[in-house]
Amino acid sequence: MSTPRKVTRRKFIQLAGGAATGAALASVAPGLTSAAAASASKPFGMPYVRQNRKVRVAVGGWAQQNMSDLLEQTEFTKKTGIDVEIVLRTDTKETELTRIVSAVQADTSPYDVLDFEDELATSLSQAGYMVGLDDILPAEMWDDFSPEMLEYSKTWSSLDGETFRVIHNWEMPYWWYRKDWFDEKGTAVPETWDDVKTMGEAFTDKGNNVWATEDGLIKGAFLNVYLAWVTLQAGGNPFDVGDAYKQALEYTYDLMYTHDVFNPASLQKDYNQQNADYIADKVAFMRQWPFFGDVARSEDNTEWFSDDKVAVTLPPVGPGGKAGSTYPAAWGFGVIRTSPNLEEAKELVSFLSTNEVAVQAMKVGFWFLNARKSVLAEAPQDNWLVQQMKMYTDAGVIGVRPFHPQFVEALTILEDTASSYLTKQMSLDDSMKQAKAQLDALK
Incomplete structure (x- = not known):
C-alpha cells in the first residue's frame, strides 16, 4: 500500500x-x-x-x-x-x-x-x-x-x-433533438459524422441565429470535455495529439465554418447558455449531460416543454466505431x-x-x-x-473517458491550443505542435 x-x-x-x-x-x-x-x-x-x-x-x-x-x-x-x-x-x-x-x-x-x-x-x-x-x-x-x-x-x-x-x-452525455422539427422537415436523425455534416441545410438559419447544433465549449471547464469525446469518436485519445485528435479538430472546424452546422459562438458558451438556446428554439440537435432533462422539465419551462422537444437518440458514430461514441x-x-x-x-x-x-x-x-x-x-x-x-x-456505445496521469494540467494545454485553432488564430499544424511540445514537457 x-x-x-x-x-x-x-x-x-x-x-x-x-x-x-x-x-x-x-x-x-x-x-x-x-x-x-x-x-x-x-x-x-x-x-x-x-x-x-x-x-x-x-x-x-x-x-x-x-x-x-x-x-x-x-x-x-x-x-x-x-x-x-x-x-x-x-x-x-x-x-x-x-x-x-x-x-x-x-x-x-x-x-x-x-x-x-x-x-x-x-x-x-x-x-x-x-x-x-x-x-x-x-x-x-x-x-x-x-x-x-x-x-x-x-x-x-x-x-x-x-x-x-x-x-x-x-x-x-446524451444526444437530444427536436423531434417535432425533424418530423416537420422529414429529416432523418443523424447516425454518423457524415450525416451530421448535412444538418446545416435543414436547420441552420443564421439570420435568426438558429443552428443545427451547439455545445458549451468555453475554456476552463467545458472545451476539454468536448475534445475528449469527439476524439474518442474518432478512435483515439486527445492527449496523444495524434491522427485521431487531428481528425476530430478538423471535423469540428468544418462543422463550424464549412458546413454551417455547429454554432461557432459555442466557444464562448457554458452549459447553461447552451440549454437556454435550446429552450429558446435556437438549436435542433445537441450533446448534453442528463441534467438538461430536469432543466427542460422544470416549472420554469412548463409552457415550452413537450416530449417531442427533448427526444433522445444514440450518438452519431464517428470513425472510431460505435463503442466509443460517448463516455461517462x-x-x-x-x-x-x-x-x-x-x-x-x-x-x-x-x-x-x-x-x-x-x-x-x-x-x-x-x-x-x-x-x-x-x-x-x-x-x-x-x-x-x-x-x-x-x-x-x-x-454498446459507451467508451472510457480519455485519461492523462496529469489530467488537469494536460487538459488546460489542449484547451488553449485547440481554441486558438477553432477561433482561427492559429493553423491546425501549429496548434498540434504546441500541444505536443507542452504535453511532452509534463512528462
Missing part, C-alpha cells in the same frame, strides 16, 4: 492551480484476493464493543439530503454502532483540492470519507492521499458492475492496480489516508458498496444512479433517465 507523497510547494501550486484552470464538471477487472473477499463478505449488523465510534462524510450540497435519507433508511448506525456526520465539501474542485492538500500535509483531514469527481480523483490518487480499498470491498461488487463500469474504474478509480474510489454516480464521468466514495477515524471510514465505504445498499441508494435519489446490474434491474423502468441509460448501455 502506498504512503502519502510529500508535496513540494511547486507541486502544490501545480495541483491546485491546474485544477483551477482546467476543471469543469490493468488488462483485467479490479479484483479481490481470497482473504480480502472473505473479509469483505462478513455481514453487517454486529456493532463493535468500542463505543463512541464516528465517521465524517463530505458530500456536495446537492447530495446532502440524499445521503442523509440513505443512511437513515439503511440503518447504518444501528447495524454498526458508528455515528455518521454529513458535512459539506467546498463548492468547487479547486478549493476542495487546496483544502485537502493543506490538511494532509499537516497530517490531519477535514473529513474521513469524501465523495469526489474524476478531476480530484486523479490529483488525490497521484499524490498518494487516498486509501486503497480492495481489502474491504464486497466480493459481490465487481460482478455487479457492467463491463463499461469496470473499464472506467480501472482507468479513473485505480492507480497501480489499487482501487481508491467506488463510484456511485455514473452518467454520460463519475463521482464516488473514497477514504482520506490521514482520516482520524480510518477504521470507521472503511466500514462505511464497504457498507455503501454492497449490491443491496446500491439499489436502496438509487431508490433514494438519482444521484446514486449508475449501470450496476442490480441497480438497472431495480430502477423504475418508466423514468426517462433510466430509459436513456439503459438504451445507451444496451446499444
